[in-house]
Amino acid sequence: MATLGDHDYDYASVVRHEELDYRDGGLIAGWAAHLAGQVTVEVGQVLPPHSPHCAGCGPDNSAGLHLRAVRTASGVEAVHSFDEAQVGAPGIAHGGAVALAFDDLFGFSLYTVGALAVTRSLTVEYHAPFLLHHPYTFRVQVTNRTGRRLLLHAEASDATGKKTGSADATFVVVDPGHFAAGAEQEQSQGQ
Numbered sequence: 001m002a003t004l005g006d007h008d009y010d011y012a013s014v015v016r017h018e019e020l021d022y023r024d025g026g027l028i029a030g031w032a033a034h035l036a037g038q039v040t041v042e043v044g045q046v047l048p049p050h051s052p053h054c055a056g057c058g059p060d061n062s063a064g065l066h067l068r069a070v071r072t073a074s075g076v077e078a079v080h081s082f083d084e085a086q087v088g089a090p091g092i093a094h095g096g097a098v099a100l101a102f103d104d105l106f107g108f109s110l111y112t113v114g115a116l117a118v119t120r121s122l123t124v125e126y127h128a129p130f131l132l133h134h135p136y137t138f139r140v141q142v143t144n145r146t147g148r149r150l151l152l153h154a155e156a157s158d159a160t161g162k163k164t165g166s167a168d169a170t171f172v173v174v175d176p177g178h179f180a181a182g183a184e185q186e187q188s189q190g191q
């Protein structure tokens with residue numbers, strides 16, 4: 001059990017990333033099946049990264065944010081501190097890095113709908129600077145699903161509860177074939 005923000009999380013219950021079959025062309029099928037099966041993931045559970053090298057949440061990406069998203073009753077949540085690798089103005093996180101955090105966490109909210117979807121549009125409002133080495137809480141939820149279109153909303157706040165950012169996104173549900181070209185390229189480069 002560990003503490004993240006206001007909550008205790010049982011990391012032992014985390015779905016182990018190694019359990020996903022990323023080998024031998026199993027990347028897409030494994031991911032799709034995994035995602036579809038996560039609709040009922042329990043509140044408080046830490047969600048597995050999108051991929052090992054995902055820029056937002058991949059544990060093996062040395063340049064990534066290493067976000068850890070947790071399922072909440074209404075969506076997902078993450079507490080994150082930016083560091084020098086994401087600096088823009090001195091002491092302040094680059095706006096693009098903040099947008100990456102929002103976008104990646106929107107991706108995690110797909111666990112609440114059990115669908116494969118990708119970002120079609122993303123709008124970020126920067127209400128106050130995100131200071132380096134300060135923890136910010138990001139809360140994300142899917143607000144509407146109409147056909148293939150998902151509308152998502154997120155807010156970020158500092159340790160005092162002050163809103164520092166918000167974001168809205170449109171995601172579009174895709175079938176697993178959407179990821180085929182990228183997966184094939186990754187496989188060919190790995191050989």
Ligand SMILES: CCCCCCCCCCCC(=O)SCCNC(=O)CCNC(=O)[C@H](O)C(C)(C)COP(=O)(O)OP(=O)(O)OC[C@H]1O[C@@H](n2cnc3c(N)ncnc32)[C@H](O)[C@@H]1OP(=O)(O)O
Pocket residue numbers: 027028031050051103104106107108116117118119120121146147148149170172174179
């Ligand atoms: C293996 C690892 C997996 C990992 C999966 C999870 C990873 C998450 C990672 C974080 C998120 C990302 O970075 S995702 C990566 C960045 N995003 C991308 O690469 C996406 C690139 N764009 C595309 O591939 C395409 O444009 C699509 C798939 C998004 C949409 O193309 P399409 O399939 O032709 O769909 P289209 O007909 O245009 O639109 C579908 C429906 O959405 C509506 N729609 C379209 N755009 C909008 C819009 N801006 N606002 C409102 N609604 C819109 C349309 O009216 C339509 O409604 P109706 O007629 O159906 O009613």
